[in-house]
Amino acid sequence: MAMNKVFSSCDDAVADIFDGAVIMIGGFGSYGGLPISLIVALAKQGARNLTIIANQGGVGLELSKKIKPGGYQDIGALYAKGQVKKFIGSVPALGGMPPTSPIETLHREGKVEIEMVPQGTLAERIRAGAGGLGGFYTPTGVGTPVEIGKEKKVINGKEYLLELPLTADFALIKAHKADTLGNLVYRGTARCFNPVMAMAAKTTIVEVDELVQPGELDPEVIVTPHPFVSRIVEVPR
Amino acid sequence: MKARLDEQTIALRVAKEFEDGMGINLGYGMPGLCANLIPEGRTVYFHGENGVLGYGALGEDKQKDYELINASDQPVTPMPGMCFFDSAMSFDMIRGGHIDLVVLGAYQVSQTGDLANWGRPGRPATGMGGGMDLAAGCKSVIVMMLHNTKDGAARIVKQCSFPLTAKNCVDKIFTNLAVIDVTPKGLILKEVAPGWTAEEVQSLTEAPLIIADDLKEIEL
Secondary structure, eight states: OOOOEEOOHHHHHHOOOTTEEEEEEOSSSTTTTOOOOHHHHHHHOOOOSSEESSOOOOOOHHHTTTTEEEEEEETTTHHTTEEEEEEEESSSSSSSOOSSSSHOOOOOOOOOOEEEEOHHHHHHHHHHHHTTOOOEEEEETTTTTGGTOOOOOEEETEEEEEEOOOOEEEEEEEEEETTOOOOEEOOOOGGGTHHHHHSSSSEEEEEEEEEEEESSSSSTTTTTGGGGGOEEEOOOO | OOOOHHHHHHHHHHHHEEETOEEEOSSGGGGGGGGGOOOOTTTOOOETTTTTEOHHHHHHHHGTTSSSOOEEEEEEOOOOOOOOOOOHHHHHHTTTTTEEEEEOSSSSTTTTTOOOOOOOHHHHHHHTHHHHHHHSSSEEEEEEEBBBBBOBBBESSSSSOOOOBBBSSOOEEOSEEEEEEHHHEEEEEEHEEEEEEEOHHHOOOSSEEEEEEEEEOOOO
């Protein structure tokens, strides 16, 4: 286990992300739980042909103003320079928003591929990848467009679909606090996809509100144990 | 033209279904209104698929805590006993049948209880979110929607033309005109909005309705 995981900047922490990388990005969708500083650093770094795995596709700075006064950067920042080749997630675009988000615009122009995955299936595919499993059978999606091309199996009289694991080269996640070893705790609903994604990537990079010394986090409440975390950047919000 | 119920009133009627002790997920959009309308004397536990169980009423936008939101991005308030968990555990709760009831919005519901609530023409990039898991996994599925589209088209149809969320999953439909049970025999019209007749509701519904013997007006 690497000893010094603490990076002084998000730019340094994402510097080696390469063209064609598969990247999980934590959060649920909007501001809370999203590793915004890491996303902005990745947009600046400029790696291209990325496959992004995230719950939501990002609404982009303009539409984000409908969610938070003044708006915020999200995954939308990565589409601007054509960094994203494919998006895998449950809500590429929000039906309640105008059809002008960066991903929806690029998808319409045929410039971004989308793989639509039900949210629970997405979480479980990531957990399967994290845990070294070959997949699982779920009732979700039976009888819908999601079943197309998938193995179906009847188990105890009920129909299930085979879903396969997801892993990534990098995971960019957000936690509330880390100790310098990489143990993580989260805050409120900002936990969401972050803990499962932390476990499913070769290199997990976490942005935290506060960095503390080992011993300062109660071992009873640590959610992500430190072997899952490769790099830590403290970015107070 | 006769008045149809407003969204707040539909939500009030839906919330009457909330039984003491239930774990309930409120879907994206209109169903969120139900969070503030729990019947007096009952305690329910609202589940957000983003990883929270037991949140309270909707919060004030101006003091929004972006780390305490429901799955519709609305700020909610903390309650004693509230707990947080990650997305994988959240969907274990849903698929594993540990959530009693989900209230979902819909574009269309069919006469056999098929639900279409995520994809519509012209918007191929909008996703299903957690809807498919909720519809497949919750013990009971309620749909809350307007009876007709803006153009007057029926949303309760013989067969859904929009992409499905799940087949044969809806148990009850609440609209601004009616309360309808989905049963193996078909759709049973149980309640109508005040001043409306069963025939008028049928004329705005594509799927055939069976009129309940004890048909009554919606009461709150």
